[in-house]
Amino acid sequence: MDAGSREEHATKQDRGRVPQVEETRKRSGPRLEGRVALVTGAGRGIGRAIALRLAEDGAAVAVNDIAAHHAAAVREAIASAGGRAVDVPGDISMIEGCQSVTRAAAAALGPVDILVNNAGIEHRARVRDHRAEDWERVLRVNLQGPFLMAQAAADMLAASGRGAIVNIASAAIMGFFGQPAYDASKGGLLTLTRSLATELGREGVRVNAVCPGFIETDMVQGDPEIRQLGERQVRIQPLRRMGLPHEVANAVAWLASDEASYVTGASLFVDGGWSRR
Template identity: 45%
Template sequence: MDLGLNGKVAIVTGSARGLGAATARRLAEEGAKVIVADIDRDGTAASTESLRADGYQAIGIVSDITKSADVERLVADTVAAFGGIHVLVNNAGFPRDKLLTKLTEDDWDKVVEVILKGSFLTCKAVMPYMIEQRFGRIVNISSRAYLGNPGQANYAAAKAGILGLTRALAIEEGRYDITVNAIAPGFIETEAVMALGHYEQIKERAIAAQPLRRVGRPEDIADAVVFLASARASFITGETLHVTGGRYG
């Protein structure tokens, strides 16, 4: 099935590893020219080289998406390298889990800044190009955590904000054939999650709470991203696709 991604240019933030790296690879497999964007210099280089070694078109750009100058450079370098920008995947983010009484101002600021401000800055930077070409696909990675989790007030608030941003931009930009959608992953087995000391306990609780009795894989999210970025999803915008194994609460 042709997904209409061959030759398209896609930026994936936070793609040095985990969900972002899996997404960059799936887009590349569909023929997209991929920009691996991450603040981790070594991880960016490794992820990019892995794609190139398999014959895919990819460049790595080290950038801090919380800084507007870095984001503007990221987009300008993308256009200079590949001639345009068609797909943006806002994946960068991380948790700092603590109960509210122990949550510091820095814990709040850093999480919200990367997830929500970073997505705002990247969307704003790519939008003039997408408007001019009257085409664009933006996929924002939220989380099932937007429904609320104890110890994740900062993360849940940022991920809920992603949904509001998604809907607002979908309404604003639809007239230019730009779609903006979100994905809300559930428990996904990434390197970072597997490194947690209580990983097995988290895994058991997650599987018990969902109808599909297995953990999610990064490729599950990557497949959903590729669909929403594809020509097959051209009449879908402002939506949140839950990829949770059936878990909502």
Template identity: 40%
Template sequence: MGRLANKIAIVTGGASGMGEMMVKRFVEEGATVIAADINEANLEKIKGEHITAVKLDVSSDESWKQAIDTVIEKFGRIDILINNAGISSEKTADQITAKDWELMHKINGFGPFLGIKHVAPYMKEAKQGAIVNISSYTALVGMGMNAYTSSKGSVRATSRAAAAELGGFNVRVNAIFPGTIETPMTQALTDAKEQMAMLVRATPMQRLGKPEEVANAALFLASDEASYITGAELVIDGGYSAR
């Protein structure tokens, strides 16, 4: 029996990077997975026997409603929600425009809130569910006063508030704080040799993380093995924020 046998899981941003790895790991452990993403070309590539691809713009209330209606119609319930979709930007505080800030928060901050808003009622009714929100180590260490950091701080606060609110319904909400992980999002950074070397030097484990190292943690938090864990904050950064 897989660790997620018979579970119905939604992974946002499931068509690339860590989300794609979560989709694959969850299927290996017996789940039926809905990969929800705005990138239709990548969704086409990932869909398969136990993977349903659903187009979703996490920043849109209407898009969430349509996606969740589709999932409920097809599967009847949702056991797991991973709020993973996100965008990043290297712009510094003096470069950021009001529009940049708004867009970043709409996708990274408002997106997970909308996910919880649309999925939690079904989980509450079923008296069970697991939600995992992907924040970032930048929300913990004061890494640049930029919109990304701030949007990931919002994910942290939303997770704790949702954990407190939903715990009584046996719905668990936890947050993961990845360090720099090798995915398409960080491609430009990993290509910049000097910056990479600095980052690696500052990381106690002396390397960047791999998508499967985050996917395995999400798998644990989403599974019944974590049945009394809610409101937790799991940092996966090779020790970067511990220094």
């Protein structure tokens, strides 16, 4: 197939999917009803809020976390609220873990058509003190993990005709003192988002990123250095407070839904205006 034929074929494919999205808008009920979402790192903090919000909007949710008891607790919270969920614990920094988690989610709930890459870790160290093994560990979880999860779920996302990936990046792409691995991993995740959006868009898969600013989570509360940094930064941003996990979850739910059906390759900052100060 030559380039012109491929363009024509892609255009026909895209045209064929528009009525499906338009028909979905006419349905009554929750906006994610009938969808299956897989959320990584969903045991606590922002990931937990995302899993709960997607379930509230009608999606069946596969709850991933490396800590099995955290994943189980979120699954129970969703079930108690009348939702449908399964816990799929596992390490998403390695290909075997990504494939296992994706297969388990599909076996329990059906093919995944929403993937939220939320799992992430942080390591603070100045460049002269930063060990190579810590750099590699951060990039394995924060950048390699989302790539491998997208790879594992790509066929299911494309087959659905309305697949959506939402990557949780960070306002830290602007660059903070003493956390080069974290900042680099999140910057790389934005570039990966745009690359995947370009490649998978022709198969009907949208790929976007959410970039939270300082959010009130256990990580912020438990690290005095991060907490102090956050308190300094919010003093100079337009909305002079830290965000809450559910405010990030709201953005993710919108990007995952058909309400954002013409949005792909975008980076949505949920940071109280910090990046625009």
